[in-house]
Amino acid sequence: MSEAKGRHTQSLAHRVPDLAALELLLAVARLGSLGAAAREVGITQPAASSRIRSMERQLGVALVDRSPRGSRLTDAGALVTDWARRVVEAAAAFDAGARALQDRRDSRLRVAASMTIAEYLLPGWLLALHAGRPDTAVSLLAGNSAKVAELLLAGEADLGFVEGLTVPTGLDSTVIARDRLIVVTAPAHPWARRRRPLTAAELAATPLILRERGSGTRQVLDAALGGLARPLIELSSTTAVKASAVSGAGPSVLSELAVGEELGMRRLVSIPVEGVSLRRDLRAVWPTGHRPTGPARELLSLTRG
């Protein structure tokens, strides 16, 4: 089924300028001059000139108006630049996350986080931290709640993040955000056309695409439904569950963190439910008594609205 994507369509990488080109474009937009932008990104002016030109050729659109006293974006260029900014921001988040995965050695701040938080929230926090304290090296260990607790109690992590119903013993915590599980289906599913909210009973009676028992998400759902959730398929990663739901295999229940983009792009739609509370707390945790200090405190303060 995912075969069906036309093979004549060349891969994205061939149609989208590379990151260096996009960064250059952002620099041109900000500085108003090819030469200045070139300087900022550390290349020569002719290289910048040629890169922008080839980007324009690739996209088939004029991006900048050149003049003897500078360059300004065209209307299309402004639009392209805004789209480019998103790509660069996603890349920056990737970079922040990747750096945290590797440093592990001399890091000043060692963070342990649940998968969901590591996946969706932590890169943003790391970027913010980096903006404020550029020299704070952070290392990241991801695992379930038990693993996070273990690392903290063994002194191998300074600050943890978990999402679940209970706080592991031996840890103090503070709620940093609330997450909500939502029922989602592919847009073609009959539920997407319902007028009325789903009832708890209907939800409990319907086989769902779910994470395995023991995952934070499943725990919350089981508790909310009184242990009754019926699996249609059980998968071991949020990503696999999403992919399955998007492909129309059936309804699923997922964290709103996980499906934000899919909802925006209408690959999934959210189905209102009544009579069930699918909220859960996201918490920062640390060993009882050892309040976070230094970089840990810094990071913690970034996570609170």
Place this chain on the structure above:
Amino acid sequence: MSEAKGRHTQSLAHRVPDLAALELLLAVARLGSLGAAAREVGITQPAASSRIRSMERQLGVALVDRSPRGSRLTDAGALVTDWARRVVEAAAAFDAGARALQDRRDSRLRVAASMTIAEYLLPGWLLALHAGRPDTAVSLLAGNSAKVAELLLAGEADLGFVEGLTVPTGLDSTVIARDRLIVVTAPAHPWARRRRPLTAAELAATPLILRERGSGTRQVLDAALGGLARPLIELSSTTAVKASAVSGAGPSVLSELAVGEELGMRRLVSIPVEGVSLRRDLRAVWPTGHRPTGPARELLSLTRG
């Protein structure tokens, strides 16, 4: 001030694998084999092997466990893959938008949209449309409400999208979403520490970073405040306004569409306001009587929740 970013830090492009590598990684994750992934992205197995290996070297983390019967992601690899997926999705949105900018000629569907909608929503819709109808060529023209109306009435566009208080005469419309303007400041601003919502009077009395008069956003704000909004600075693009607000120049009022990511990364914080309605409708529009048909109807149906 943006000078301060250490120059020793090489550009993102040097630290983040390129799109082709990220797509390859996603394919490996999905297919469970380097060779199969190589085939899917149209390169040979040794090339894939080498690319993944150099990505691991670059990131300093093992991403896949190779075995004689396939390759599976490591824990770190799974995390990296999820972050990579976001970059690729942003690139796909970029691509969808860029294609619409260029096609202009033989397009089956010609869309005219306000800047805000073209910037934040349309790429997602185009991706969804492309998923359902891969062969629909779309062209995009961006402009303000008046321009959109003009294009529609001249028969140069089939479907329009505007955000504003009024529907241009001669057009029928349907509300596809509601947008909300929110007051934002840099996290360091005193307002970010307030306990109580801002009052309308306080907002009206404070000089704000704003778009120029005549922009959709400014219109709504002026109307909500009774024409009283005081500009601290007036800028001509949403992006410039955001950048200025992020840098701490002062409070601003922006569409929640525009600041979603900044809020998530805590570069900006949202300040609650009471006593003002800053909602506005986003509408699809078309010439009176000419209900959208064909691809236009298709696209329209994607935009409604």
Place this chain on the structure above:
DNA sequence: TGAGGGCATAAGCTGGTCTTATGAGCGAGG
């Protein structure tokens, strides 16, 4: 035990992108 899938290594080619060197347009100031 041989076939087939998996991955790694080596050698050579190719193409894109950088650099340096240069030229030409426009504006501000002596």
Place this chain on the structure above:
DNA sequence: CCTCGCTCATAAGACCAGCTTATGCCCTCA
């Protein structure tokens, strides 16, 4: 009025990353 300083464009050559083809080894399954 001319020259300096900024802008961008072009040309020629060097360089390097990544590809392909050609192998080889390992493991599993029939």
